[in-house]
Amino acid sequence: MTTPLRWRLALTFTFGLALTLFVGAAVFALMLERAYREDFDRELLEVAHAASDLYAIDREEYSTRDEAVSHVVSELLLGERTTMAFDATGRRIAVSQHLPGSPDLEHIDPFATPTTPIDITTAGRDMRVVAVQLPDGVRLLVGQPNASFRARLGVLRVSLAVGLPLLLLLGGGIGVVLSRPALKPVNAVATAAQTAGQAVSRGDPRLPRLATPKADDEVRQLTDAFNGLLDQLETALERERGFAEMQRAFLADAAHELRTPAAIVRSEADAALAAPEDVGGARETLQRVADEAGRMGQLITDLLLLARGDADRPLALAPLYLDDFAEQSLRRIRALPIAAGREVRLGPFEATSVLGDAPLLERAIVALLENALLHGGAGLIELGVAPLKGRAVLSVRDHGEGVPVEARERIFSRFARLETDRPGTGLGLAIARLIATRHGGTLHVEDAAPGARFVMTLPIAPRGDTIVGSTP
Secondary structure, eight states: OOOOHHHHHHHHHHHHHHHHHHHHHHHHHHHHHHHHHHHHHHHHHHHHHHHHHHHHHHGGGSSSHHHHHHHHHHHTOOTTOEEEEEOTTSOEEEEOOOOTTOOOOTTSOTTTSOSSOEEEEETTEEEEEEEEEETTTEEEEEEEESHHHHHHHHHHHHHHHHHHHHHHHHHHHHHHHHHHHHHHHHHHHHHHHHHHHHHHHHTOSOOOOOOOOSSOSHHHHHHHHHHHHHHHHHHHHHHHHHHHHHHHHHHHHHHHHHHHHHHHHHHHHHHHHHSSOOGGGHHHHHHHHHHHHHHHHHHHHHHHHHHHHHTTOOOOOEEEEHHHHHHHHHHHHHTSGGGTTOOEEEEEEOOOEEEEOHHHHHHHHHHHHHHHHHHSOSSOEEEEEEEETTEEEEEEEOOSSOOOGGGTTGGGSTTOOSSTTSSSOSOHHHHHHHHHHHTTOEEEEEEOSSSEEEEEEEEBOOTTOOOBSSOO
16 A cells, blocks of 8 residues: 655654754753753852862861861751861761761762762762862862752653654644645646546547646646646647548548448349359359458448447447347357357346347347357357346357467457457457447456356346337
8 A cells, every 4th residue: 555645755754853853852961961960060069169268267266177177067058968077087077967868978088089079879879079178188078969960860851751752743743734735736736637537538629737836946847847748648639539530531431432342243243143054163253252242341341330439429229138139149140151060059048138229239249159150169159148236248158269368358459360360350359349338338258168258248228118129
């Protein structure tokens, strides 16, 4: 199943948007994480610097160093932050009040800790610690849990995890909505192409054109190219119609003009054959002349029938029993020389009424039977008529070699002959299909195992019509 272009464009747009959003979100997350970290570290450094300044200011107010340090540590108590002071020997001098969640700096080496913030994990606690050197050999550690920093990052990640899919859905929806008007000119071209195809099938002389857009862009180029193609197609169709009309006129005129000479030749030959005398073997010659004249007359009749069919002359339609005309055609074919010694019989047979032109339908049935006699081998030939799914179905089955799959359409072309050494003009099946098509029906060939079955379907006559024929 092919995905519509509108959806493919929307998917492409969504994919590009997703790539842009994910790359942008990754860069944004990294930058924001860095900004969070810088803010976090700046707070620690501000506390460390404040401790140094406070110690320098308040040192003289206290008699001992340790008292001054304890004062500084107590002044810096804030939230979950912990402050701890050590002397030069590593002895702890003072520590801020330990609050729930505040870090434990007891096991951290103050002199190994740098004066820039670093991450340290001790006793299962993740913290950020910085050291500051005070006068009198005092080393001060300031630590703060990373929990608040991690929480801010978690909120950021959740926001991105929820927001990005929503943005993608929104972007995909916008892509679908925007692609509709963007593809409207393409849809217009497709609709115009379908309309033009239908017009060509109907034989309309004029093909619909697309309105030229005002904007000079790719859509206008497409429209101009399509309209130009229709102009060329219309010109070619007009030229083809002219040639076809000339050909039909020539064929009809030639067939009409040849019918009379052929009939005269046949009549004169028959009259000569009726004479009792046979001068110098003239009877045999006249018989050949009569046979060839008859064959030529049939060919001319077929050509005239094809010419009239191509000209779409109206049919003399009337409700009739197809089974009656099939049986009449069967009796007629049995009387022909080609049916001598052959078994041609009725197969499945039911009363079936159709709306048709009686002479043309009889000609089509005879053409199918003649084809079976000429090309269907020496076996049995069956003619069947029955209604099926609201259609009248007439079938002619032979028990010959069948028709190759690759030739099953070609045999319905005019003058088509699979084997040139076999008799026939190659017009019978073309005439039968033309008659079936003119009646709103179909004609095709299928396997019969063995042999072939030619199946003609026709519309059944409407109820209530007076039907011509003898079948009750």
